[in-house]
Amino acid sequence: MLQEYRHVIWDWNGTLLDDARLCVEIVNEMLCARGKETITHERYMEELVFPVKHFYERVGFGFSVEPFESLAHDYIGRYEQRCRECALHDHAMDVVRYCKELGIEQSVLSAYHQERLEGMLDFFGLRPFFARVVGLDDHHAHGKTEQGIRLMAESGFQPGQAVLIGDTIHDYEVAQKAGADCVLFAGGHCLESRLQSCGVPVLSSLEQLMETLSLIHISEPTRPLYISYAVFCLK
Secondary structure (H helix, E strand, C coil): CEECCCEEEECCECCCEECHHHHHHHHHHHHHHCCCCCCCHHHHHHHCCCCHHHHHHHCCCCCCCCCHHHHHHHHHHHHHHHHHHCEECCCHHHHHHHHHHCCCEEEEEEEEEHHHHHHHHHHCCCHHHCCEEEEECCCCCCCCHHHHHHHHHHHCCCCCCEEEEECCHHHHHHHHHHCCEEEEECCCCCCHHHHHCCCCCEECCHHHHHHHHCCCCCCCCCCCCCEECHHHCCC
16 A cells, blocks of 8 residues: 655654764763663663653662752753764665655654754754754653644644654654654664564664665656555565
8 A cells, every 4th residue: 555655754863863872871871970770772772761751760760869850951961962972873864865855845853852953953964954843842851742743733744644753662652643654763762672563664774764765656747755655664
């Protein structure tokens, strides 16, 4: 069955930006500073959930001594100092540019702070590619479901016309609530086995997405673009 995708909604952290290892390092720095046991990268990817407050509890932070807001402030301070050390994932720029060339509208939907998100997109030269950029108004990463629903409503695209590309189970949940299809990327913040449990296509690289987009056929210049949903299942 063919799905007509005219709008791609990108997650930022972990999907376009390769920052998972930095995030693990920061969490471990914070655990060490509080005399707690550090975690492996694999455990990080196994435990990450939204709201992020629940993730903090899972890996050993206690809120009876130090409130979550204080921990979140510590985390974001460390992250902001180093986030520009990170790079985009391989082929991230290529696939975003390719979508634009094909006439597919693109947006970014992130649990990152709006102002910081805009700054990072500018830093990497990506901002001109996106019609809409939607982040949060705080640093608590509680989730982006409401923002996703509003973005879909404002975009004017109907279910079946939009696909959300992310790297966490939360991205899948947001897509479900917002009425978008979903493709998940296993190179970010979540174990591939957890992503596969969502029952949607899971890609191991953004290059696979490029290969999928190259299979588009346009019979007439004025007709909509069609992307085969089936060929996302490349594994």
